[in-house]
Amino acid sequence: MRIVLACGRILIATLTLRVALVVVGVPTPLIAQEMIGKRQFPDQLVISEPFVEDELSLPAFLHIDRVRIGGQRSRLTSAGGEVKKRITSDLELSLTGNLIYLDRTDGDSISGFDNLVVGLKYQLFASELHEAVASVALSWEVGGTGRRAVGAELSDTVTPTVLAGKGLGDLPDELAVLKPLALAALLGVQIPDGRRPHVLVWGGVVEYSLPYLDSFVKRVDLPRPLNQLIPLVEVEIRTNLDRGDAGRLRGTVNPGVVWIGKQLQIGLEAVAPLDDRSGRGVGARGFLRIPLEALFGKRAGQPLFGGR
Numbered sequence: 001m002r003i004v005l006a007c008g009r010i011l012i013a014t015l016t017l018r019v020a021l022v023v024v025g026v027p028t029p030l031i032a033q034e035m036i037g038k039r040q041f042p043d044q045l046v047i048s049e050p051f052v053e054d055e056l057s058l059p060a061f062l063h064i065d066r067v068r069i070g071g072q073r074s075r076l077t078s079a080g081g082e083v084k085k086r087i088t089s090d091l092e093l094s095l096t097g098n099l100i101y102l103d104r105t106d107g108d109s110i111s112g113f114d115n116l117v118v119g120l121k122y123q124l125f126a127s128e129l130h131e132a133v134a135s136v137a138l139s140w141e142v143g144g145t146g147r148r149a150v151g152a153e154l155s156d157t158v159t160p161t162v163l164a165g166k167g168l169g170d171l172p173d174e175l176a177v178l179k180p181l182a183l184a185a186l187l188g189v190q191i192p193d194g195r196r197p198h199v200l201v202w203g204g205v206v207e208y209s210l211p212y213l214d215s216f217v218k219r220v221d222l223p224r225p226l227n228q229l230i231p232l233v234e235v236e237i238r239t240n241l242d243r244g245d246a247g248r249l250r251g252t253v254n255p256g257v258v259w260i261g262k263q264l265q266i267g268l269e270a271v272a273p274l275d276d277r278s279g280r281g282v283g284a285r286g287f288l289r290i291p292l293e294a295l296f297g298k299r300a301g302q303p304l305f306g307g308r
Contacts (some may be wrong), residue, residue, distance in 0.1 A: 021173035034181040039209065045256065053084045054302070055292060058290075059150075060098075061079045061284075062077070063078075064273070064284075066281065072106060076279075078101070086302075087304050093119070094118070097117070099113055100147075110149050114146040114150065115142055116141075116145040130167075134163065153196070167181075167182040174215050185203070202237055208232070210228070214279070227257055235252075249274065250274060252273055254270065257268025264294070267284070267289075269285050282287075
C-alpha cells in the first residue's frame with residue numbers, strides 16, 4: 001500500500017509540474033479536437049461535450065452549500081480530475097475520480113473519494129457545413145470504489161447517453177448576430193444495480209462564442225482575454241422514474257464562461273440549485289483542461305489506433 005501511495009504522489013507531482021509548465025510556458029498552436037467547420041466548441045462543465053478527445057481535466061472543482069447526503073445536509077467541496085484518450089478517431093475512453101470533503105451541519109466533517117467512473121464515447125456524426133456533431137456514450141460508476149460516508153454507493157450504476165451539439169453559423173446573413181450561438185444537449189438514463197430508482201438525466205447548453213463573432217461575423221476588436229471568452233449557460237436535470245419516487249426532480253442552472261487558449265481551457269460557473277435536494281444558495285464550479293499533446297507530446301494527442 002505504501003508503494004502504491006508513493007507512486008500516486010509521484011504521478012500527481014509530475015502531472016502538476018507539467019500542467020504548470022503548460023500554463024506559464026510559451027504557447028504553441030495545437031489542433032483543437034472540438035473543431036467543426038469554422039467553429040470551436042468549448043469544453044463544458046456540467047453537460048458532457050459530444051466530442052471524442054485526448055485531454056486532461058485537472059483540477060476540476062465544485063463547491064455548494066447544504067446538499068443532502070446520507071440524510072444530513074452538508075457543505076460539499078470536491079476536487080478531482082478526468083483523463084480522456086481516443087482509442088480510435090471516433091472512440092474515447094475516460095477515467096474520472098473526485099475527492100470529496102463534507103462539512104456537515106452536525107458539526108462533524110468527513111472526506112473521502114467518490115466512486116471511480118469509467119466512460120466510453122463514440123462519435124457518430126459530424127457535419128462541418130452545419131457545425132453539427134452527435135455521439136453516444138456509456139459510463140460505469142464502479143460501486144464500492146469510493147467511501148460510503150461521502151455518498152459513494154456500494155452498487156454499480158451504468159448510464160447510456162446521447163449527446164449532440166449544433167452551431168448556428170449556417171444561419172442566413174440577415175441573422176448574422178445569432179451565428180456565434182451554439183447549442184448542446186444530453187439525454188441519458190442512470191441504471192443502478194440495486195434498489196435505487198432509475199433516473200432520467202437530461203439537460204442543455206446555450207453558448208455565444210466571442211472568438212466566432214470576431215473572426216467570422218463582425219470585427220469587434222475586443223481586447224485579450226475578452227476575445228477568447230465563450231459565455232454559456234448549462235442546465236442539468238435528473239428525474240426519478242420509478243421505485244416509489246417517480247417524478248421527483250433535482251437539478252442546477254449554471255451560468256458561466258469558458259476561456260479558450262492555444263494550450264488550455266479555463267471554465268468557471270455559478271451553480272444555482274433548482275430545489276432543496278440539489279443544494280441551497282449559489283455554489284461554484286470550475287476546471288482547467290489541457291490537451292494531452294501539450295503535456296506529453298504530439299503522439300499523445302493522436303488515437304492509439306488509426307489516424308486522426
